[in-house]
Amino acid sequence: MHRLCTLGDIPDHDARGFRTPEGDIVVARQGMEVFAYRNRCPHIGICLNFQPDVFMDLTGRHLLCSNHGALFRVKDGYCLRGPCSGQSLRKVEVVIENGVIWMPPSAAK
Template sequence: MLRLCSLDEIPDGDAIGVKTALGEVVLIRQGREVVAYRNECPHLGIELNFQPDVFLDTEHRYIQCANHGALFQIEDGLCVFGPCQGASLTPLSVQLIDNSVCLSPDHARKD
């Protein structure tokens, strides 16, 4: 179990990026729920963001790739608009332990 950050470090309704030995992880928080994805766009395999911790569209309804504007559903990472429509971000499995957001040992989310 790898501790990524405290829940309080993620603004509610927003996202942050956390660098790990496995690459950067994008964490999106909605209340006490946190979902995680690799910071890698399925369009070109490059990072989603230009600015640190800016991963969501202006209304905070979708994850947005800054490169070509692809929009991904927060809950499952599915691209619903843009050049990689139908493809998905790579989900990661995180757990909240006390107030810490932790990456599960097998990383991959099964849902």
């Protein structure tokens, strides 16, 4: 398993980007839960963020594509608004064990 960070490293309602052996991912936290996705917009396949670890809209409720302002639901990656409306970010499996967030091998493929 690939260690990403601790739950406490991601502020609630925020997200962090990670370079993993399986590609770039984004991990968003909501309370004691985390949701992880490939850091790749579904419509043209580029990273969602311009600046490191800037992934959320101003409300902290949605993941944001900095390129086009598309908004994605944190819980399932569904695009609510933007050029990829109706499509979804690709989910990545992560697990939390004793406060540490891990990505199993091949989770992002």
